[in-house]
Amino acid sequence: MACRLEDDINLGLQLNGLIDYNYLCSEEQSYLQVEIIEGVPNYSTHILGIDNDYDVTLIHENDLIHYGIPIGDYLITVSDSMGSSFQEALTIEPSFTNSPNFGPVPPLSSSQPTVLLDATQVFGTNPNYSYSWFHENELLSNTTSELLVDTPGLYTVIVVDTESDCEMEASIVIEYILEVTIETNVSCSSNLNYLNILIDFGYSGYYTTIEGSLGSSYTFTHGGDYTISDLDFDEYLITVTDQNGDGEVYQELIDYTSSGFNLDLDIYSQLIDICENCSGSACQLGTTQCPNNIPFFDAPCPSLTNFTLDASVLIQNNPNVVYEWYIWDELISNSPQISFEYSGRCSIDYLNNNACNNNYVYTVVVSDPLTGCSTSQIFATKAWCPILIENPTPKEYNSLIYPNPGNTEVTFYYEVSSNLNFGGTVEVFSVTGQLIYSNSIDGNNQFTLPYSISTSGTYFIRTTTTDGTVLVDRVIIK
Structure with missing residues (x-):
């Protein structure tokens, strides 16, 4: 100038x-x-x-x-x-005489992947000016007063007044935000957990390091989204860097140690204890030949008229667990405990066309709908029948989430309907099991929850009805 x-x-x-x-x-x-x-x-x-x-x-x-x-x-x-x-x-x-300055420039991100640098805002407008732009000291082809930037780093513009040969210079460092979404997928077996590293914004050459609290450590290189599998139960610190490890850093703590991921049953040991307490001698379960190879219980003492099995003995601090007891394929109870009596009425109350040798097969299933984990045990007996007040009413519930996937700016809707009026609670959990919303459902045959979540990720919605029915749905927020 x-x-x-x-x-x-x-x-x-x-x-x-x-x-x-x-x-x-x-x-x-x-x-x-x-x-x-x-x-x-x-x-x-x-x-x-x-x-x-x-x-x-x-x-x-x-x-x-x-x-x-x-x-x-x-x-x-x-x-x-x-x-x-x-x-x-x-x-x-x-x-x-003021030093040239581009002023504040926002960092590059998924919401703003480019920024415009305008030299006229620094040096004013002059038809005699010529412009040379540099990125990390490398000359660019642009010779106009404006430069559209989509890559971070040091940018310099040299302005020359061709009339006076005056040369002026201004520089700015363009920064950016590394944006990562980590989706966890929980297996109910050790070494089968896996997670998805989703790159929402960053620059190629990604390093992902996983450090477990029990001492395990893994490093992976990838060019974009990446899936890491075969993770044991543990708490992991996930660190993602881009630009071959020289860029920005993203960290998140992932917990695969929730009690909902470890479900176990000890029905067999309870049956053996019942037998030994009754007979006063060592017992073991036999196996049936019809059906084949199913553990068989038949206490050899007339004094035993009833006993109780408890499926919750090995379940610790997990309110999400659902219990199901079946005789053959018929659901008979959702209680953690069930009692049995010595009776011949099973053949009358529970008709099964596939029964043979008067053996009746019981199955207990323990599951966590929030994580999808479950475990079961099966046993057979001839004359032990469940003591039930009444058989459970068949469940006729339907649930729906829309839109799904949703996003952080739009309200989604969760609906539960039934052929009968029902009550209960509805809860929203993060993928790590953190409760973020809870509300009650009063006696209607339909319930609608309008809800919005400001942070992207995977969430679970659980409805627990007063009759013990549990519905779990997943919604993805982008």
């Missing part, structure tokens, strides 16, 4: 000259120039600061060049040896 102030003085035989101020990129390089056209040497130029203490008198035989005048308002007086003189007011603007 060049600032030129001129005063053409033509007083015949009197002093005649020009006063220029030339801005050349900085205060130190810029200068005041006095050009004598006509006059009698020697000459005196007095530079008097109006709003500052600058006060300099310079003696010269011909033209004058004087550097380093600070910003401010000045009165310039030039006189010759004959007493002839002329004056000119001069203002040096702060904009002439």
